[in-house]
Amino acid sequence: MINKLPNWLNAKGHESDIVISSRVRLARNIDNYIFPHRMSTEDKDKLINSVNETIVSSSFIKSAGEMKLSKMDELSGLDREFLLEKHLISPNMLDQYHNRGIVLGLDESISILINEEDHFRIQSFFSGLNLQDAHIIADKVDDALEKFYSYAYHEKYGYLTSCPTNIGTGIRFSVMMHLPALSMTGGLKEVQRSLKLDGFVIRGFFGEGSEGYGSLYQISNQFTIGVKEEDIMIGLEKRINDIIIKEKESREHLFKQKNYEMQDMIYRAYGNIKYSVLLTAKEGMNNVSLIRLGLERGLPFEVAIDYQQLNNLIVLAQNAGLQSYFGKMMSTEERNRMRPRLFKEILKIGG
Amino acid sequence: MICQVCGKNEATICMVKMSNNNKETIYICPVCAGQMDDKLIGSINQLLSPMFDTFFSNSNKLGHDINQICPTCGQTRREWEESRTLNCKDCIQFLDSDEIHNGKIPKNNKEELYVINLIKEKEGHLKQLIAEEKYEEAAKIRDEIKDLKGDFQDDKQTS
Numbered sequence A: 001m002i003n004k005l006p007n008w009l010n011a012k013g014h015e016s017d018i019v020i021s022s023r024v025r026l027a028r029n030i031d032n033y034i035f036p037h038r039m040s041t042e043d044k045d046k047l048i049n050s051v052n053e054t055i056v057s058s059s060f061i062k063s064a065g066e067m068k069l070s071k072m073d074e075l076s077g078l079d080r081e082f083l084l085e086k087h088l089i090s091p092n093m094l095d096q097y098h099n100r101g102i103v104l105g106l107d108e109s110i111s112i113l114i115n116e117e118d119h120f121r122i123q124s125f126f127s128g129l130n131l132q133d134a135h136i137i138a139d140k141v142d143d144a145l146e147k148f149y150s151y152a153y154h155e156k157y158g159y160l161t162s163c164p165t166n167i168g169t170g171i172r173f174s175v176m177m178h179l180p181a182l183s184m185t186g187g188l189k190e191v192q193r194s195l196k197l198d199g200f201v202i203r204g205f206f207g208e209g210s211e212g213y214g215s216l217y218q219i220s221n222q223f224t225i226g227v228k229e230e231d232i233m234i235g236l237e238k239r240i241n242d243i244i245i246k247e248k249e250s251r252e253h254l255f256k257q258k259n260y261e262m263q264d265m266i267y268r269a270y271g272n273i274k275y276s277v278l279l280t281a282k283e284g285m286n287n288v289s290l291i292r293l294g295l296e297r298g299l300p301f302e303v304a305i306d307y308q309q310l311n312n313l314i315v316l317a318q319n320a321g322l323q324s325y326f327g328k329m330m331s332t333e334e335r336n337r338m339r340p341r342l343f344k345e346i347l348k349i350g351g
Numbered sequence B: 001m002i003c004q005v006c007g008k009n010e011a012t013i014c015m016v017k018m019s020n021n022n023k024e025t026i027y028i029c030p031v032c033a034g035q036m037d038d039k040l041i042g043s044i045n046q047l048l049s050p051m052f053d054t055f056f057s058n059s060n061k062l063g064h065d066i067n068q069i070c071p072t073c074g075q076t077r078r079e080w081e082e083s084r085t086l087n088c089k090d091c092i093q094f095l096d097s098d099e100i101h102n103g104k105i106p107k108n109n110k111e112e113l114y115v116i117n118l119i120k121e122k123e124g125h126l127k128q129l130i131a132e133e134k135y136e137e138a139a140k141i142r143d144e145i146k147d148l149k150g151d152f153q154d155d156k157q158t159s
Helices: A039-054 A058-064 A077-085 A091-095 A131-146 A180-185 A187-197 A229-257 A258-274 A281-296 A309-317 A319-325 A330-346 B030-055 B077-083 B089-094 B110-131 B135-158
Strands: A019-028 A065-072 A102-105 A110-114 A119-127 A171-178 A198-204 A216-221 B013-019 B022-028
Touching: A039 A065, A039 A102, A039 A110, A058 A131, A058 A309, A065 A110, A077 A319, A110 A131, A110 B089, A119 A131, A131 A171, A131 A229, A171 A229, A180 A187, A180 A229, A180 A281, A187 A198, A187 A229, A198 A229, A216 A229, A229 A258, A258 A281, A258 A330, A281 A309, A281 A330, A309 A319, A309 A330, A319 A330, A330 B022, B013 B030, B077 B089, B110 B135
Parallel strands: none
Antiparallel strands: A019 A119, A019 A171, A065 A102, A102 A110, A110 A119, A171 A216, A198 A216, B013 B022
């Protein structure tokens, strides 16, 4: 189950050419346990085992659907890294995986992290721009869990979380976007400034400081208290739609001003994938970004390429994704050597 | 090979990072290697400065006693001000904020929790009775558990 590709890559949602995925995360704690930072390992294991019993009960399945728990200690290092690359666990959970667990829905669009920063981190993923459905599903799982656990909740402050920045609704909406034109023209700086004023934040693919990886960016709400979940969602949706318009305008502008240069870059990126012997994940993803831009502009390629193939590479191009794809462990050097083959196979180039 | 950080310059430096017994090799250019040093020093400064501010006084800027202890988990206000982390539900006493939650409220269906806990308790009792070979009493408890579980399912189906 851990080895397959998640649904959020299927490119079937709204605005799938620019918006890769929509995610909702709810942070929850249980009132009669110490929070994970100071929780004893015995209590952590007790909670994991209790969740394991909860998710097989008919009441839970009825409202949340069938799910399966994996103890992080029992997964291989590769499995854990693959979970990170699929954005199902955090970097912190990869480093400190002991006495932690992950509950996954059958298509991996819903998951619950146990004993991460908070007792529960409920996450729901959808492809394209679809915060609403992601929220509905996460909310359902929250309701299902709530029947079995009494949440740490404060009359004034709302849901209590380890980090004060999540207190209140405990909710984070997050949208992953492909913004090559805005990053090329420098327009992202302006976007970042105006988002910040409204309480939203833009980060790179792997979070803070990872800007410029395949022109992929995550935009999310910073504040969680004082505003209703739906209003945070509507606010973010509006910003996302604004950014989509800006990105499209920037693309129009770029191709009007520098049509030949743009085509040259895009076809060189394609050539790079076709002929490179060594390829890092970042270089590969930056090439994929340009091909994606070409696809959206209607540029012809020698093979038919679709968004789902390009999306799958977002996950497969990374270290664990690549090793899972070929089914063997590889050194950094070997991975760089095998990566061009992965890209060519997924995009069906030169087959 | 191209630098894996900026993706522009030629990579001339090979960095090896060790974590959790994993060896990770990164190829970078001299410019990015220089910036990494700056970031490292900056982050150490950031970590240390707030600690010096509160270390030598018994009350914080708002006049709170920094030796105040959370009765549930034992965290002091001094620790809270350094970590800004809630270690349990009662650490919320340390938070000073005018914000008021305006979203979802848990239903906390205590009745259902009560039934679940009751079943668990009776199941424990049942095991004990069987171990002690008190089968007559055990049969009684077994029926009680069955009834409780039945009620529970009925509730689920009608709700």
